[in-house]
Amino acid sequence: MGQLGRIATIFFFCASGTSCGIFPGGEPEEVVDRSLSPVPISEASVETMGLAGARELSPEALDGRLTNNLDAGAATLLDTRVFNFAYDSSQILEKYNAAIEAHTRYLIKNPNAKVSLEGHTDERGSREYNLALGERRAQSLQRRLSLLGVPESQVSVITYGEERPIDLMHNEAAYAINRRVEIVYR
């Protein structure tokens, strides 16, 4: 029931473009019906990758694994879960080197630990291109971890493009915050 195609079942009296003075009779066979059926909500998990949660994560929160082996300095470095990028760039900034090395050491020492690298962009430009740009950023970090010796099996990549901004403002400061890769421990 309710096919959009039934739009075509409208009944005419005179062919379009012709002149006619009166409306001849005749019963319509069918009324215009174009109801759309609703659809169930998607399977989306309520669990979000909100940054607030990620920031709260301490080394202890990483399933409690190997926290004993971490000194205070390493713990602080491991707290760095967000890596920002320059406009239209997927180059990892030098200031993150120490933090990336700390994550590398942690992942190597904890072969069961798995991370997801989530690539994000600012809202400017087209969404689909930004989806690709977000992936390129995440891959850039993935490559770095791999070069440093983290097994590929421990790292996965996902891009959200501009769909998950942290800062909802539309200005340069917000854009700088939103251009990022997040390391999410699973």
Added chain:
Amino acid sequence: MSSTRCYSSHFGWIVALIASVCTLFSFEVIAEDLVIKIEKGVSTALPIAIVPFENKTGEPLIDPAAIIRNNLERSGLFKSLPVNDMPALPSTLEDVRKKNWTSLGIENLVIGKLVKKKHGTTDIHFRLIDVYSGKQLLGYRIPVRDDDLRFGSHKVSDFIYEKLLDKPGAYTSLLAYITVDQGLDSDTVYRLQVSDSDGHNARTILQSTEPIVSPAWSPDGQRLAYVSFERNNSAIYLQDLATGRRERIIHGKGINSSPAFSGDGNKLAVTLSRDGNPEIYLYDFKSKSLTRVTRHGAIDTEPAWAPDGRGLVFTSDRGDGPQIYYHNLADNSMERITYNMGRYNTRARYSPDGRKLVLVNGAQGNYRIVLFDLQTKIYEAVTIGVLDESPSFSPNGAMIIYATVTKNGSQLAAVSADGFTKQKLVVQRGEVREPVWGPLIR
């Protein structure tokens, strides 16, 4: 209770069953309408008078004349006489007095009435009259369900538009778009909605707490393809509008996005990064197989079919910044389209006649909608926004619809293809983005 049941996460035939139950209790799916505001019109518009339709049903029904008036005005190509300025309100040919209208410079007059046929259905009678010759140009009776009077009015609008401008109207085609409700204390809710071309009759056809992006219409207007992140990665879904049945058709490692139907409806161009970086592929609905189109280490995405079906334009950053390229499917040759237009040109869509592209051009931090003539290579900005995106043509080529960021977040806007008439399509709450105009249903 019933709404919870409706929004369960079952698939396949169960969905169809539940969906049909939902039809009976569909209070949840009625969404807030878009409100359209005209910002700028032209003085060369065609004068027309659309007299309020006589309501002979004895029931309080909406007046089709008001809807038709809004529709025609919105095109920027008509200037309708305000009801208060009308010298008379005829509803039959015999009542029309030529001088009443010619003295006001009105050449075209629309009169009509609503007549009850049987319970629940109403006939819209209308006539388009050339006042000078006194001749009727069009006269139809359109039977509709009472709750579909708006749609019947859009049908009347299409008749008038086509008769007077010799081009098809697009009022009966539908809009699809994404709304986003950024909850402060709750989850962000993404909705895929479908509305009439004037923003009314908005209905949610999918709702999720994970992003929904890139809706695309099938050429028959019965299905939408889109990208949903509901299973923690992008995947491409196909949903039937009438039944609500949906299928996850493409999902793999990396990006699964940017669906675009071929004109014959047999193929879907998509962007997949399963081989390491984003490339364009063709998905064949019959064989369910994928054919890779592009091979390049750069980003290749946002495919759009040329109306002749012989090739695709897409966005690639293989040159200096993202630019638009054309891929010829017959001989696999490639050609860069955008030159000397700055370092940011993305997401091109063809005009229905295939002569122009509409795309996003970024320069000096501003992202605007640009119209590009494929023959002359001349381009012109048709918007002056700072963050404009997702442009596409109406199916008759008369309007370009796009998303624009305002201080209230993303809203929709439309501009006539000549750039003269602008309008905003606004929702009261939340954001609305990625508008796509459905095909003409004839």
